[in-house]
Amino acid sequence: MPVAGSLCFGAELRRLRHEAGMTLDQVAGEVNYSSGHLCKVELGDKKPTMTLARRCDALFGTDGRLGRLVETEKYPSAGTRASPRALLALEGSALAPGAGTREAGAVRPYETTLPLASLFQERLGAMRKLGQASAPELLLGVLREQVTEITGLAVRASGRTRTELLLIAARFAEYIGWMAQEAGDEAGALRWTAEAVELAEAAGDEHLADYAQVRRALVTFYAGAAAETVTLAQQAQGSTAPPRIRGLAAQRAAQGYALLGDERACLMGLDRARALLAMDDPEPDGLVLGPTHLADPVAMVTGWCLHDLGRHRQAAEILDRECMLIPPHALRSRVRYGVRRALAHAAAGAVERSCEVARELLDCGRLAPSATVRADVRRLGRELMRFRTSPMVRDLQPALTESFSVR
Numbered sequence: 487m488p489v490a491g492s493l494c495f496g497a498e499l500r501r502l503r504h505e506a507g508m509t510l511d512q513v514a515g516e517v518n519y520s521s522g523h524l525c526k527v528e529l530g531d532k533k534p535t536m537t538l539a540r541r542c543d544a545l546f547g548t549d550g551r552l553g554r555l556v557e558t559e560k561y562p563s564a565g566t567r568a569s570p571r572a573l574l575a576l577e578g579s580a581l582a583p584g585a586g587t588r589e590a591g592a593v594r595p596y597e598t599t600l601p602l603a604s605l606f607q608e609r610l611g612a613m614r615k616l617g618q619a620s621a622p623e624l625l626l627g628v629l630r631e632q633v634t635e636i637t638g639l640a641v642r643a644s645g646r647t648r649t650e651l652l653l654i655a656a657r658f659a660e661y662i663g664w665m666a667q668e669a670g671d672e673a674g675a676l677r678w679t680a681e682a683v684e685l686a687e688a689a690g691d692e693h694l695a696d697y698a699q700v701r702r703a704l705v706t707f708y709a710g711a712a713a714e715t716v717t718l719a720q721q722a723q724g725s726t727a728p729p730r731i732r733g734l735a736a737q738r739a740a741q742g743y744a745l746l747g748d749e750r751a752c753l754m755g756l757d758r759a760r761a762l763l764a765m766d767d768p769e770p771d772g773l774v775l776g777p778t779h780l781a782d783p784v785a786m787v788t789g790w791c792l793h794d795l796g797r798h799r800q801a802a803e804i805l806d807r808e809c810m811l812i813p814p815h816a817l818r819s820r821v822r823y824g825v826r827r828a829l830a831h832a833a834a835g836a837v838e839r840s841c842e843v844a845r846e847l848l849d850c851g852r853l854a855p856s857a858t859v860r861a862d863v864r865r866l867g868r869e870l871m872r873f874r875t876s877p878m879v880r881d882l883q884p885a886l887t888e889s890f891s892v893r
Contacts, residue, residue, distance in 0.1 A: 495539070495555045496528040502546045503528075517541040550673055557674075603650035606636055610657055617661070618779065619817045621855050622668040629662045637685070652689035656682045660694065660775075663701060668818075670857035672705055696727035696735070697775055703738045707745070708858050715742030723758075733762030734776045737787045744791035752791050760784045779816035780823075782808060790826055798834035805830055817854040821847055825862045832869040840870065841878040844886060851889040863890040 503513055510528075514521040519538060526532035539552040546552075609632065617625055633655050640651040659682035666674035679701045686694035703718035719742060722735035740755030763784060780786050789804035805827035812819050824847045832840035844866065851859075867886060870879045 495534045495552065496530045498552065498555060499524075499534075499542060500528045502542070502548065502552075506546060513542075513545070516545050553673075602639070602647060603654055606632070606651070606654045606658075610654065610661065613658075614661060614778070615815065617665060618819065619815060619854055622665040625665055626662065626669065629658055629665065633658045633662070633681075649689045652685050653691060656685035656689065656691070656694055659685055660697070660701070667705060667708075668856050668858060672709075675705060676702065693725075693727045693731060696722045696725040697731045700731065700735045700738050700776075703735070703742070707738065707741055708861060710745065712742045712745035715739070715745070729762045729765040730775060733759045733766065736762060737784065740791055741787065741794070744794035747795065749795050752795065756784055756788050756791065759787070777819065779813055779819045780808070781811035786823055789830070790823075793826065793830045793833065798830050802827065802830040802834050802836070802839075817850045818856060821850045821854055821856060822859050824850070825859055825866060829862055829866045829869060832866060832873075837870065837873040837876055838878055840866070841876075841882045844882060848885055848889040855890070860890060 503510070510521040510524050514524055517524075517538065518541070523532065527534050527538070534552075534556050536553060536556050539556045542548070543550055543552045613625060613629060613632075636651050636655040636658065640648050640655065643651055659678050663675045663678035663682060666672075666678055679698050683695045683698045686692070699718045699722040703715045703722075706714040706718060716739050719735045719739035723732050723739065725732065727735075736755050736759035740752045740759065743749075743752035743755055777783050785804060786808045789801045789808060792798075792801035792804065805823060809820070809823050809827050812823065814820075824843060828840045828843040828847070831837075831843060851863075863886065867883065870883065873879050
């Protein structure tokens with residue numbers, strides 16, 4: 487009997503195979519699956535995996551279409567939910583940008599006062615806390631369902647309630663983008679970030695589009711594309727967005743400049759970020775954009791940048807101080823900045839201190855895995871190999887690899 491939800495993928499795979507004039511055996515040889523397995527997938531008797539979908543997308547040049555089918559079938563509510571563009575088409579112009587604000591008075595972006603909206607705001611805050619201490623893959627399905635539920639309620643609501651629900655749905659979508667990036671799905675991260683922008687614009691808030699540039703700059707930053715990181719971040723800085731968004735953009739640009747080795751531009755960007763963030767009027771905790779677990783985000787980013795600029799000892803001093811201020815429950819933040827801290831110490835030649843810091847993070851790495859952190863873990867491993875004769879290094883390397891699933 488066919489597996490529910492797998493027929494669409496199977497039919498599309500079969501169509502693509504026939505269109506390419508390939509047999510099951512030929513496709514099997516290309517994607518390293520048995521022809522029997524592929525036959526069952528085509529018939530809907532076996533669920534396709536994302537690995538198979540990605541290999542088939544690469545084989546047939548379908549630009550991720552089969553992968554999206556797997557995602558839709560794994561989370562059917564996400565596939566059947568009306569998109570923000572579909573919502574905009576409902577009830578004439580009822581969901582046109584700013585419609586909710588005109589009916590009930592201006593709603594400050596991310597400000598929430600109504601009971602229903604407050605409930606979802608609390609849920610988002612709880613999910614963000616949970617995201618600090620769990621694998622991102624475990625949260626994605628639940629987060630998608632939340633967006634489905636909230637946008638469904640927004641369609642049936644009106645006035646200020648509708649506006650606030652759409653704003654919160656946008657923030658959920660933005661957080662899904664971050665969790666997708668943490669899970670290693672850059673395409674998903676960009677797709678959900680775009681959906682967040684669309685939902686926010688439906689509520690009359692255009693500033694999330696500026697923050698989306700900051701998020702896109704983060705994707706390019708972790709990919710090592712320094713110039714593109716700076717360009718995207720500068721676009722957000724030149725906007726009329728609130729100080730927090732422009733401050734976060736200035737931070738991101740500074741990180742891009744550090745990768746380029748431009749110390750002067752980097753430090754100027756950090757000064758700009760500090761000035762803008764000092765002007766920030768904080769929103770309710772559940773809806774704050776950007777990091778919420780750092781005592782001084784600019785100081786932490788300064789330490790990160792100084793390492794990329796080759797000033798390793800100074801970077802280690804700053805990161806030592808700032809990492810001590812991260813709350814114990816914020817495991818993901820502790821891992822992210824702790825690995826960078828260990829890397830700075832290793833680059834400065836303080837190998838024993840580097841090993842001590844890294845060892846403290848092993849349990850955190852298992853509980854809160856992060857695709858974006860793995861690049862720094864690999865860098866740390868290579869840096870420590872310069873001291874391969876050290877007993878501490880020989881003892882740490884296998885545990886480091888296992889804990890962070892370095893591939």
